[in-house]
Amino acid sequence: MKPSIFSGVQPSGNLTIGNYIGAISQWVEMQKDYNCLFSVVDYHAITVKQNSDELRKKILEVTKIYLAAGIDLNNSIIFQQSMVAAHTELAWIFNCYGARIADLNKMTQFKDKAGKNQESVSIGLYDYPVLMAADILLYDTDIVPVGEDQQQHVELARDIARRFNNEFGNTFKIPQSVIRKEGARIMSLLDPTKKMSKSDENSNSYIALLDDIEAAKKKIMRAVTDSGSEIIYDPKERPAISNLLTIYAQLGGRQIPRLVKDYTGKGYGEFKKDLAEVVAKFLTGFQKRYYALSDKEVNKILEAGAKKVEKMAAEKMEKVRKVIGVR
Numbered sequence: 001m002k003p004s005i006f007s008g009v010q011p012s013g014n015l016t017i018g019n020y021i022g023a024i025s026q027w028v029e030m031q032k033d034y035n036c037l038f039s040v041v042d043y044h045a046i047t048v049k050q051n052s053d054e055l056r057k058k059i060l061e062v063t064k065i066y067l068a069a070g071i072d073l074n075n076s077i078i079f080q081q082s083m084v085a086a087h088t089e090l091a092w093i094f095n096c097y098g099a100r101i102a103d104l105n106k107m108t109q110f111k112d113k114a115g116k117n118q119e120s121v122s123i124g125l126y127d128y129p130v131l132m133a134a135d136i137l138l139y140d141t142d143i144v145p146v147g148e149d150q151q152q153h154v155e156l157a158r159d160i161a162r163r164f165n166n167e168f169g170n171t172f173k174i175p176q177s178v179i180r181k182e183g184a185r186i187m188s189l190l191d192p193t194k195k196m197s198k199s200d201e202n203s204n205s206y207i208a209l210l211d212d213i214e215a216a217k218k219k220i221m222r223a224v225t226d227s228g229s230e231i232i233y234d235p236k237e238r239p240a241i242s243n244l245l246t247i248y249a250q251l252g253g254r255q256i257p258r259l260v261k262d263y264t265g266k267g268y269g270e271f272k273k274d275l276a277e278v279v280a281k282f283l284t285g286f287q288k289r290y291y292a293l294s295d296k297e298v299n300k301i302l303e304a305g306a307k308k309v310e311k312m313a314a315e316k317m318e319k320v321r322k323v324i325g326v327r
């Protein structure tokens with residue numbers, strides 16, 4: 001038996017090259033060696049307000065993005081979280097057994113997203129990491145490939161599993177997060193101290209996977225740079241150029257030290273022009289695969305995926321209901 005992977009992206013905002021580099025491209029590389037479940041986590045998306053027609057569209061969009069990125073249905077299962085009721089059921093049980101208020105109070109994503117409105121945001125936003133723990137633990141997941149910002153949530157899933165196992169006997173496998181050595185945190189093009197985020201109000205801060213190609217090139221040309229003019233990799237002192245080097249390396253299939261060598265003595269202008277071409281080439285291929293997919297086939301894929309995982313989820317839930325004493 002191969003070890004198993006679980007990961008997901010929320011169907012909200014405009015998926016960016018940050019989502020691709022930090023998460024989805026890792027899944028593509030790993031899928032041959034693992035049993036993989038990739039979920040479109042729609043019940044995570046509704047922790048902040050969504051327009052219902054938009055949400056329906058985004059669910060199909062994210063599924064197509066997984067496929068266009070190279071998720072292969074011969075190796076992996078793609079499914080929509082809300083089609084498998086066990087996720088929310090298990091989240092409720094973890095709310096009662098395993099998750100503590102003190103844990104959730106430490107979550108940096110919640111603090112960032114709630115900002116000054118901590119008392120008025122939805123309880124769902126606060127409880128979000130518990131639903132994520134349920135997603136992961138439901139399927140005896142070994143590995144959770146994510147971007148750096150999600151590591152804290154995977155740690156919480158581990159804590160919840162340990163506490164539950166201590167109380168009720170061995171029920172859940174303890175999962176592990178895997179993050180890229182380079183590219184686990186792609187930064188905003190306008191502020192290299194901030195994560196590139198698909199829900200950023202300013203669309204110039206990110207390159208979306210479905211951006212118009214010419215617009216994407218312009219965004220690269222307009223990306224902020226550091227003071228100085230050398231092409232060197234030093235995320236602390238030169239965060240902007242280091243971020244652009246990371247994007248170049250990941251999308252262009254190059255090594256950072258090699259790029260630094262090749263651009264010795266050359267300026268930011270020339271570097272950015274070349275990077276814009278690398279991004280354009282990547283997006284062109286990606287979008288060609290994306291637009292070849294129809295809504296109809298994608299709907300079928302989601303239905304088939306849910307059917308497959310439902311069985312696994314049902315078995316685990318039967319055990320869980322028994323050990324806690326509701327059956």
Ligand code: ATP
Pocket residue numbers: 008009010012013018019020021022023145146147148149150183184185186187195196197198199200
């Ligand atoms: P939002 O900003 O709307 O919360 P997001 O861009 O963080 O969204 P998510 O759906 O939360 O997107 O993340 C999906 C996956 O992409 C996660 O594994 C996350 O860690 C990863 N990811 C998101 N942004 C980046 C980034 N800038 N660099 C690397 N990985 C990222």
Ligand code: LTN
Pocket residue numbers: 006007008009010041044131132135136144146150153
């Ligand atoms: N919270 C994650 C999305 C997510 C996830 C998961 C990732 C929900 N459930 C389970 C890995 C495993 C995010 O990227 N915002």
